[in-house]
Amino acid sequence: MTKEQIEKRYNELVNGIEKKRMYDGRNTVDRYVCDTCEYMIHTTYKDKGVTPFTMRCTRCGGTMYHTKTFDKKTVPPYVMVFDWYRPTLEQTLKMSDGMIDHILNGGLILDSEKW
Numbered sequence: 001m002t003k004e005q006i007e008k009r010y011n012e013l014v015n016g017i018e019k020k021r022m023y024d025g026r027n028t029v030d031r032y033v034c035d036t037c038e039y040m041i042h043t044t045y046k047d048k049g050v051t052p053f054t055m056r057c058t059r060c061g062g063t064m065y066h067t068k069t070f071d072k073k074t075v076p077p078y079v080m081v082f083d084w085y086r087p088t089l090e091q092t093l094k095m096s097d098g099m100i101d102h103i104l105n106g107g108l109i110l111d112s113e114k115w
Ligand SMILES: [Zn+2]
Pocket: 034, 035, 036, 037, 038, 039, 057, 058, 059, 060, 061, 062, 063
């Protein structure tokens, strides 16, 4: 894809997603648990979009599975919650082809600066 094609699709996505009929996790907190070392993290949606059911464990390289979803209001403030967010167009343009595809299909990425 050229830079112009990516830009066009990115803008269509951002302009259309609020009206799109799809799951919106912004008022929920998801729990992911590693099936190897049992490391657990909690995440929420900063933007409306798509998140994966599994991800790689940053502690041991195993697989973390989405195990539970909570109402955000019931999660106590001491629980650290990471954000799934949509990168800006500038950030997206610097990514690999696979990641650009993911973003243009509504995919979000996890805010890893807080890890
Ligand atoms: Zn692990």
